[in-house]
Amino acid sequence: MAEKSYAKGLEGVIAGESKICKVDGENGRLYYYGYRIADLVEKASFEEVTYLLLYGKLPTSRELSEFTARMRKNRELKPPILNIIKEFPRSSHPMELLQTIVNFLSGYIDHKIEHSPTCNCRQTLHQIAQLPAVIAAFHRFRNGLNYISPRDDLSHGANFLWQLKGTEPDSEDGEIMDKCLTLHAEHSFNASTFTARVVASTLSTCYCSISAAIGSLFGSLHGGANEKVITMVEDIDNVENAAPWIDAALAKKQKIMGMGHRVYKAKDPRAVIMERFLQTLSSKYNDNSKLVVLEEIEKVFRERMEEKGKPIYPNVDFFSGAVYSLLGIPSSLFTPIFAMARASGWLAHILEQRVDNRLFRPKALYTGEVDRPWPAESID
Numbered sequence: 001m002a003e004k005s006y007a008k009g010l011e012g013v014i015a016g017e018s019k020i021c022k023v024d025g026e027n028g029r030l031y032y033y034g035y036r037i038a039d040l041v042e043k044a045s046f047e048e049v050t051y052l053l054l055y056g057k058l059p060t061s062r063e064l065s066e067f068t069a070r071m072r073k074n075r076e077l078k079p080p081i082l083n084i085i086k087e088f089p090r091s092s093h094p095m096e097l098l099q100t101i102v103n104f105l106s107g108y109i110d111h112k113i114e115h116s117p118t119c120n121c122r123q124t125l126h127q128i129a130q131l132p133a134v135i136a137a138f139h140r141f142r143n144g145l146n147y148i149s150p151r152d153d154l155s156h157g158a159n160f161l162w163q164l165k166g167t168e169p170d171s172e173d174g175e176i177m178d179k180c181l182t183l184h185a186e187h188s189f190n191a192s193t194f195t196a197r198v199v200a201s202t203l204s205t206c207y208c209s210i211s212a213a214i215g216s217l218f219g220s221l222h223g224g225a226n227e228k229v230i231t232m233v234e235d236i237d238n239v240e241n242a243a244p245w246i247d248a249a250l251a252k253k254q255k256i257m258g259m260g261h262r263v264y265k266a267k268d269p270r271a272v273i274m275e276r277f278l279q280t281l282s283s284k285y286n287d288n289s290k291l292v293v294l295e296e297i298e299k300v301f302r303e304r305m306e307e308k309g310k311p312i313y314p315n316v317d318f319f320s321g322a323v324y325s326l327l328g329i330p331s332s333l334f335t336p337i338f339a340m341a342r343a344s345g346w347l348a349h350i351l352e353q354r355v356d357n358r359l360f361r362p363k364a365l366y367t368g369e370v371d372r373p374w375p376a377e378s379i380d
């Protein structure tokens with residue numbers, strides 16, 4: 001019997017088993033290996049969260065200090081990689097660079113590629129440790145600045161700010177940056193993670209899987225939304241313009257970036273924490289211009305959607321760009337920051353996929369024709 005229906009966008013389809021992350025969309029809760037996101041953000045460094053994702057357990061203090069040292073030791077980029085970054089077209093988006101460079105990292109590094117759950121990526125950690133340096137280097141080169149070497153006395157987040165700006169962030173900024181990475185580290189079978197698992201299921205390498213995932217994250221329905229949110233805020237400019245702007249956008253059937261989620265039917269718990277960071281930084285830097293516009297957008301948008309009987313809430317991307325702006329980061333780097341954080345989750349999923357692998361190969365509901373007659377004469 002012919003197949004008649006399918007789940008568009010695989011909505012609601014369970015595509016595999018995983019112990020890594022639970023997204024409780026109904027109640028707005030998120031867990032990495034069973035630990036609540038609020039606890040992870042409050043109590044763990046991004047490095048500890050990465051350990052948890054890659055090993056499935058919290059580290060002992062000795063394991064954590066060894067793992068942290070290993071990640072920090074691997075931050076530095078080799079000269080050939082820096083040359084490639086220097087030569088990369090400056091008008092390209094940093095996500096395009098990032099996607100390209102991941103496979104160069106594989107080529108220039110003493111890396112034993114194994115298509116197994118014990119692949120030595122967990123030892124080298126390059127795709128996680130080196131992405132901040134890649135992003136910072138590209139930003140600096142295309143602005144005519146020199147490369148800043150990483151420091152091993154700073155957290156992953158604080159070191160990124162150091163390599164980007166060449167000044168050491170104060171402890172609060174460094175901590176907020178690191179915690180933002182934890183918020184973005186993992187989110188179950190979203191488009192980019194699923195992409196990584198699909199590529200891994202063919203027995204491809206970690207590097208190829210992560211490079212494909214970066215391409216998937218770039219889109220504005222996924223990680224690219226954070227950059228678009230800031231464009232919207234700048235366009236709206238002040239609180240009074242928010243309601244007419246949203247009404248005009250909705251009339252044109254435009255999506256409001258940073259709002260809505262396939263799984264969350266409540267406010268994204270990451271957005272709740274991100275909003276708190278934004279409040280902290282807005283008062284610290286005496287600049288609440290983005291915060292007030294975002295709060296007004298949220299209020300107006302939610303009212304409009306509730307009138308239509310469709311409650312829709314902010315997702316993680318809604319506040320993150322404003323947080324990064326206050327940390328002095330340009331908007332073209334917002335999505336790359338998402339990628340450098342999510343690399344931990346991607347690698348965890350690639351390794352998990354290999355434990356009990358089965359090639360992903362769904363079917364299509366064919367709606368085309370068959371047995372078409374070949375034209376007797378050439379077509380002009």
Ligand SMILES: CC(C)(COP(=O)(O)OP(=O)(O)OC[C@H]1O[C@@H](n2cnc3c(N)ncnc32)[C@H](O)[C@@H]1OP(=O)(O)O)[C@@H](O)C(=O)NCCC(=O)NCCS
Nearest residue numbers: 220221222225254255256257258259260261262310315317
């Ligand atoms: C994330 C997203 C793709 C999830 O979409 P989804 O699960 O496919 O949900 P749908 O697009 O089917 O949304 C259901 C309804 O709500 C509306 N809706 C959802 N998100 C919306 C948004 N951000 N702005 C305006 N309307 C939205 C849809 O238009 C749809 O209305 P309809 O039933 O009249 O067609 C979607 O919410 C979106 O595009 N958000 C903006 C991009 C974004 O922030 N992405 C980052 C996600 S972490």
